[in-house]
Amino acid sequence: MSSNQEMILQKYGDGTKENRRFEKSRSSGLEFHYTKRHLEGFITEADRVLEIGCATGYYGMYYADKCREYVGIDIVPSHIGIFQSKIDAARLKNVSCRVGDATNLSEIPNGSFDVVLCLGPIYHLPPAEQDKVMAECGRVCCDGGVVAIAYLNSVGEYAGCCVHDEWRAHYPNERANELVLKQFMDDVHENVFFFTMPERIEAQAAEYGLTKIRNLGTHFTMMMSVVNGMTDEQFALLEPLYDQMTSHESCTGMSNHALLICRKESVNRGI
Numbered sequence: 001m002s003s004n005q006e007m008i009l010q011k012y013g014d015g016t017k018e019n020r021r022f023e024k025s026r027s028s029g030l031e032f033h034y035t036k037r038h039l040e041g042f043i044t045e046a047d048r049v050l051e052i053g054c055a056t057g058y059y060g061m062y063y064a065d066k067c068r069e070y071v072g073i074d075i076v077p078s079h080i081g082i083f084q085s086k087i088d089a090a091r092l093k094n095v096s097c098r099v100g101d102a103t104n105l106s107e108i109p110n111g112s113f114d115v116v117l118c119l120g121p122i123y124h125l126p127p128a129e130q131d132k133v134m135a136e137c138g139r140v141c142c143d144g145g146v147v148a149i150a151y152l153n154s155v156g157e158y159a160g161c162c163v164h165d166e167w168r169a170h171y172p173n174e175r176a177n178e179l180v181l182k183q184f185m186d187d188v189h190e191n192v193f194f195f196t197m198p199e200r201i202e203a204q205a206a207e208y209g210l211t212k213i214r215n216l217g218t219h220f221t222m223m224m225s226v227v228n229g230m231t232d233e234q235f236a237l238l239e240p241l242y243d244q245m246t247s248h249e250s251c252t253g254m255s256n257h258a259l260l261i262c263r264k265e266s267v268n269r270g271i
Helices: 004-013 026-039 058-063 077-090 127-140 152-163 176-184 196-205 221-228 232-245 249-254
Strands: 048-052 068-075 095-099 115-118 141-152 208-217 256-262
Touching: 004 221, 026 058, 026 141, 026 208, 026 221, 026 256, 048 058, 048 127, 058 068, 058 077, 058 095, 058 221, 068 077, 077 095, 115 127, 127 208, 141 152, 141 196, 141 208, 152 176, 152 221, 152 249, 196 208, 196 249, 196 256, 208 249, 221 232, 232 249
Parallel strands: 048 068, 048 115, 068 095, 115 141
Antiparallel strands: 141 256, 208 256
């Protein structure tokens, strides 16, 4: 069991906070938009897909008609309850979900899935437990399959806070310097959100037989207040720039959310 499970359950509560997060603001929606864009071509109609940290089923519902089977696992029971209601309402036969812990997927056989999406657990867990998740992702993915891991960048998050219209009055500060830059932990939600950097997570994934295909940003804190304050016409002019920022690995470290897409090697080391 993850060491901070109770804190995570308290953070997400009845599930409504996460359920429509993609609609919360224009900037929030960009994370979901570019995650799907980065995954284009990696999920086919023949694939069995596992999503670890599926929340209330945003990606499960999106990919339902784009894969053979979709299984979602989340540690928050309220998330699974909402997801299941969506599955029932849509009468989906190839989508299922259940409560589970990303650090221990022992009920899933080795090599069961063609694609494994880990779009939340890594940035909610301390490094030692991140390693367990990496190992489990590699174990349940078939040889040659795809593992996609979402994560948060410490530099991108902190730099973004320093220029955000509402937050820059409080940043930089000594406490954030210690927690965010040295301990890779969120200074507001300690032990609930954890950071890394592109090079660190690539090396971490490689320890478990996961070789990088691409590593790209999906959401930039430094653009949040700017994007949310724009008219539709202004955003249409900004979108080509955002497309470039999310298409070049030279920009990834300045993102808040990012997505590492890997290929599982034929031999997975595990832990």
